[in-house]
Amino acid sequence: MELSKDLVAASATPIVLAILAQGENYGYAIIDQVRRLSEEQIQWADGMLYPVLHRLEKHGLIRSRMAHSNGRKRKYYRLTTSGSHALKRHREQWSIVHSTLSKLWRTAYVLCGSQNCRMA
Amino acid sequence: MFCVDRRIAEWRNGLAETGRFTAANLDELEAHLREKMEEFQHLPLSDEEAFLVASHRLGEKQDLTAEYGKVNSGLIWSHRFFWMIVGILAFAAMTALAGAVSSVLVAMGAYTGVNPKLLGFFASGIKAVVILAGLGFVLWACLAVRSGSTADRLTRGALIGLIAFLPVLFATRMLSPALTARVMGPSQYGQIALVMSYMSIGLTVLCYIAMIVLMLWLRKRSTGLTA
Numbered sequence: 001m002e003l004s005k006d007l008v009a010a011s012a013t014p015i016v017l018a019i020l021a022q023g024e025n026y027g028y029a030i031i032d033q034v035r036r037l038s039e040e041q042i043q044w045a046d047g048m049l050y051p052v053l054h055r056l057e058k059h060g061l062i063r064s065r066m067a068h069s070n071g072r073k074r075k076y077y078r079l080t081t082s083g084s085h086a087l088k089r090h091r092e093q094w095s096i097v098h099s100t101l102s103k104l105w106r107t108a109y110v111l112c113g114s115q116n117c118r119m120a
Numbered sequence: 121m122f123c124v125d126r127r128i129a130e131w132r133n134g135l136a137e138t139g140r141f142t143a144a145n146l147d148e149l150e151a152h153l154r155e156k157m158e159e160f161q162h163l164p165l166s167d168e169e170a171f172l173v174a175s176h177r178l179g180e181k182q183d184l185t186a187e188y189g190k191v192n193s194g195l196i197w198s199h200r201f202f203w204m205i206v207g208i209l210a211f212a213a214m215t216a217l218a219g220a221v222s223s224v225l226v227a228m229g230a231y232t233g234v235n236p237k238l239l240g241f242f243a244s245g246i247k248a249v250v251i252l253a254g255l256g257f258v259l260w261a262c263l264a265v266r267s268g269s270t271a272d273r274l275t276r277g278a279l280i281g282l283i284a285f286l287p288v289l290f291a292t293r294m295l296s297p298a299l300t301a302r303v304m305g306p307s308q309y310g311q312i313a314l315v316m317s318y319m320s321i322g323l324t325v326l327c328y329i330a331m332i333v334l335m336l337w338l339r340k341r342s343t344g345l346t347a
Contacts, residue, residue, distance in 0.1 A: 027148065027152055028151075028152055028155050028156075045177070045178065045179030045180070045183060045184075046152060046156070046177050046178045046179065047149055047152070047178040047179035047183075047184045047187075048179055048183065048184070048187055050145065050148055050149065050152075050188075051187040051188050051190065051191045054145075054191045055190075055191050058191070072151065072155075073147075073151065074151065075144075075148055
């Protein structure tokens with residue numbers, strides 16, 4: 001299933017921050033990780049990641065440096081302290097959304113299980 | 121035959137000419153594209169197919185341009201200012217060239233003793249032709265920049281040409297009337313100058329009308345393309 005454009009845009013920042021919280025990384029590997037972790041459910045156009053990274057860098061949430069690895073010049077990004085704080089805030093906010101929706105899905109399930117199914 | 125490096129360079133130039141990407145942005149995207157293509161190496165894909173799939177994965181040109189445009193908003197204006205200055209320089213060069221050509225003609229005519237009024241008409245006509253040719257060149261350059269991958273080279277070459285030629289043109293423009301006036305004497309030179317200044321009224325109006333038409337056409341064309 002493909003995620004809606006709005007949801008992709010909203011979730012990109014916390015996903016990128018959370019991946020960088022595991023350690024320094026570069027664009028190609030970040031996208032690879034997103035694809036694997038989401039079991040191919042989240043498929044960004046690869047090029048769209050970079051504007052997200054640049055915006056985060058502009059806001060001081062991540063920092064970058066050029067480095068050579070396997071004979072390639074790559075731009076590595078890493079989380080800053082304010083990036084860690086931002087990630088924490090994102091996590092709290094997404095937890096609220098997640099727990100609210102989880103409760104609602106359960107109710108919906110109960111309703112659907114009974115005779116008056118409104119969700120069908 | 122499909123040449124990977126050339127195809128990648130074309131793809132990169134296509135993005136560069138939108139003015140929404142910095143060189144570092146393009147380096148990063150190109151590195152990503154190449155890495156993606158290498159990933160496909162073990163698949164039974166030709167170089168061309170690998171390029172097509174990898175560039176598709178990176179995203180469509182208009183989506184990338186829109187997203188990078190949001191991040192690099194300052195860049196858009198520096199790109200626009202760059203073109204404005206190119207335009208101002210090109211206009212200065214065009215009028216200087218027209219002036220220089222016509223005044224050299226007048227100087228040559230003065231030496232050979234052509235009728236001053238006729239010389240005035242002729243020089244003004246040549247001036248008009250040079251200006252129209254200049255506008256035609258600008259038009260051609262606009263089209264070449266829009267559709268070709270040679271935009272970068274064209275601009276760099278044209279800029280160097282402009283900067284090198286402007287002083288020569290201005291010097292010719294300034295010196296040849298003085299020379300002509302000395303050769304012909306003030307009264308005959310006055311006749312040429314009179315004819316040329318009457319002609320230049322019409323010429324200036326025509327030139328501005330042509331520029332306005334060109335501007336409206338380009339505006340329609342560019343808004344149609346970037347909408």
